[in-house]
Amino acid sequence: MIILVFTMIILTGAFVAGLLGSLTGLGGGFIIIPLLTLVFHIDIRYAIGSSLVAVIATSSGSAAAYVKEGITNIRLGMFLEIATTTGAVTGAVLTAYIPTSMIAILFGILLLFSAAMTLRKKEDHIETTKTNHLAEKLRLNSSYPTAAGKVAYTVHHVPGGYLMMTLAGLLSGLLGVGSGALKVLAMDHVMRIPFKVSTTTSNFMIGVTAAASAVIYFQRGYIDPGLSMPVMLGVLAGAFVGSRVLVQSDIKWLKPLFTAILIVLAMEMIYNGWFKKI
């Protein structure tokens, strides 16, 4: 297969990944890495490098839209970014010492976890009572606009959320994904903030977290231009189209399908990692 054909196939695959990733809110990295490693037998380190690039592109692209709406809790995001960036830098440094088969297994486990997260029932918290002392000190409590006017909310369990975010950052740096599922879990379940706020704030943080580890991957020579170019452009185009479709149509039927795909890919990654094929 010559490079031209190879590039076109990757571009198409990345487009589909970006489209599905934006429709389901999981980001493109989850499909890109299995696609590159399982289908094209590309070394997982190159796959992670180009996936990180795609993660930054989609995060920054969609953040531009969210920022306008004033839902993102910038203070909360900025404070938790200390956790995610330190985690991400540690993760990116660790990749050099962890065997690729182990990375594949870890990736599979994170995929399974994300699949479980898509099936979980969304419970929306808007809490205004007994706030955390730290949350008050850091002025994390805020409000966000809804159809019925401004709604105030308080933030809980700040240290627990911070720890969970460090883990999210670590996995992001190690596996080259946004780990948005973990970030949302930390904010939804641990810190108990409204779903809309956690989703957009998580997206706000993903780009910065990925950039922190991407600079290490870049200097280490894990980001290949020939591979990253179609991945980035494809995912970006897919995410753009996805965000347009999302406004117009009901995509509930897509969720179970996507979850099934995630589970199959997770099994494949774990299997290949276990038998040292990756």
Add this chain to the structure above:
Amino acid sequence: MKHVFSRIYWQDKDIEIVIGRLLRYGVLLSGIVTLVGGSIYLLRHGNTLPRYHTFTGEPKDVSSLSGVFQGIAGLQGRAIIQLGILLLIATPIARIVFSVIAFVLEKDYLYVVITLIVLIVIGFSIRGGLGG
């Protein structure tokens, strides 16, 4: 006339909208640069064979800043793609820099410090030689 560094100017502008625009233009610019670099790369190397099955790591000419700029001077597609990718990586970092300024203007010094810590962590990963 409003001064760019006065508080009123930024309140009028709404820093969030400025940041939103920065992100959008950053992504757009890096996308265009990558597309240009990619076209040159495909025109020159489109009919050769890819080699990603074995990991060798990228050579210095596409994994260091000086290498990338030398490559751009020579109109190398791969180096121009890397410039696009570097612009993309710089976009969220630029957003953090902007946030520092925003918090200074808001006189929210606690968050000036928090945002600076995030910048330092990123700076550490850029300059710390962690790339090995």
